[in-house]
Amino acid sequence: MEILWWIEDSKLGMLVSSSEWGYPIVLSxxxxxxxxxxxxxxxxxxxxxxxxxxxPVTALGPYWSVAVxxxxxxxLSGAALFMGSASTLFxxxxxxxxxxxxxxxxxxxxxxxxxxxxxxxxxxxxxxGIAGGSVAAWAAALIAGxxxxxxx
Amino acid sequence: MDRLIDWLNSTAxxxxxxxxxxxxxxxxxxHFFGLCLLLGSVIxxxxxxxxxxxxxxxxxxxxxxxxxxxxxxxxxxxxxxFIIGDPDRxxxxxxxxxxMILIVIAGLNVVYYMWRLRxxxxxxxxxxxxxxxxxxxxxxxxxxxxxxIVFGRIIPYVEY
Numbered sequence: 001m002e003i004l005w006w007i008e009d010s011k012l013g014m015l016v017s018s019s020e021w022g023y024p025i026v027l028s029x030x031x032x033x034x035x036x037x038x039x040x041x042x043x044x045x046x047x048x049x050x051x052x053x054x055x056p057v058t059a060l061g062p063y064w065s066v067a068v069x070x071x072x073x074x075x076l077s078g079a080a081l082f083m084g085s086a087s088t089l090f091x092x093x094x095x096x097x098x099x100x101x102x103x104x105x106x107x108x109x110x111x112x113x114x115x116x117x118x119x120x121x122x123x124x125x126x127x128x129g130i131a132g133g134s135v136a137a138w139a140a141a142l143i144a145g146x147x148x149x150x151x152x
Numbered sequence: 153m154d155r156l157i158d159w160l161n162s163t164a165x166x167x168x169x170x171x172x173x174x175x176x177x178x179x180x181x182x183h184f185f186g187l188c189l190l191l192g193s194v195i196x197x198x199x200x201x202x203x204x205x206x207x208x209x210x211x212x213x214x215x216x217x218x219x220x221x222x223x224x225x226x227x228x229x230x231x232x233x234f235i236i237g238d239p240d241r242x243x244x245x246x247x248x249x250x251x252m253i254l255i256v257i258a259g260l261n262v263v264y265y266m267w268r269l270r271x272x273x274x275x276x277x278x279x280x281x282x283x284x285x286x287x288x289x290x291x292x293x294x295x296x297x298x299x300x301i302v303f304g305r306i307i308p309y310v311e312y
Contacts, residue, residue: 024309028302034184035301039192043216052215059207066195066204142188146181 007086016084023084034145036070038138041109045110045131048116048123050133064113071106094147108134134146153243160239169237176237183230187301189223194297198290203279210278247310251303258296265289 007013015022040063047057082089089095108130116127159234160166193216199205200213235242238302242248 024306027309028305031187031296031301031305033190035191036195039188039190040195041192042188043192043196043219046219051219052212054212054215055208059205060196062205063196063199066199138188139185142184143181146184147177150177 001087001089004087004090006085010083012080013083013086013142016080023081025045026077026080026084030081033070033073033077034142037067037074038046038070038105040064040067040070041134041138044109044112044117045134047113048127048131049135056121057117057123058119061113061117064110064117067109087150092151094144094151097144098141099146101137101144105134105137105141108137114144157239157243160236163236165233165236166239169233179230179233179237183227183234186223186226186230187304189219190227191223191297191301192221193217193219194293198294201286201290210273211276214273242307245307245310246310246312247303247307251300253309254296254300254303258293260302261289261292261296 008017013018016026023135031070044060044063044067046052047055112127112130116123116130164290169179196216197213197220200208256271269282269289272282272284
């Protein structure tokens, strides 16, 4: 796994792992991006599951772009964090579970937006199932992500 | 301050929090989940006040604030347990202190909203019809809560 060492020794990898403020700054961006992505995704799922029924579910469409914005911040900050500790993260089980959780959470939320939030306004049992699944996936991603530091 | 820290360190709860290895990460997980609930609903509400998703009636979007209150309560409880469990790490820490001040200001911002703006929203007023700086309140709220997250996250990396 020579390439993992090479990634860590790259300029960006060193900036994240060894400069005084690199790591805390990127980590803060990652926390804010998480709050935006997971927070907004949870709100969309909770509306489909029954919170705030007085609001038409289709009216929430514009917030999906906000969630995507949070995802982009975390894709970039997450890539930078990975570069800072590639050789350990690559073999970290909690990190693997987190990535799977994020992919599933993002896919289910996107699917929910596509067929329900941008749909007719009717909320079906299938929609609720997808919403519940997305909440579970985000919870798994968040729990596993928090445990990365305890696994190494 | 030193006496408070010494006293907290001598409590049974401090002892318990530090003796159970699973407890600290569990509290952290709840704290992170709470901040997602809080910021998520704050984003829905404040961006709506700033003109995003106009199809949502402003008077209705308040329903989502139940999630903000829920998230805040989770984080208040877990946050207090962090302080009791490891007072030396938090109470003297400058990032922690700034975070607490920002939460107080964000709270005052909510009080101002309840006092000055909420009665207008409940009458069905929106957008430019709202007087009393509704847009500033929304922008301030988003900035403050984002900074609360940032200053909370850097606590372990700041030496006093």
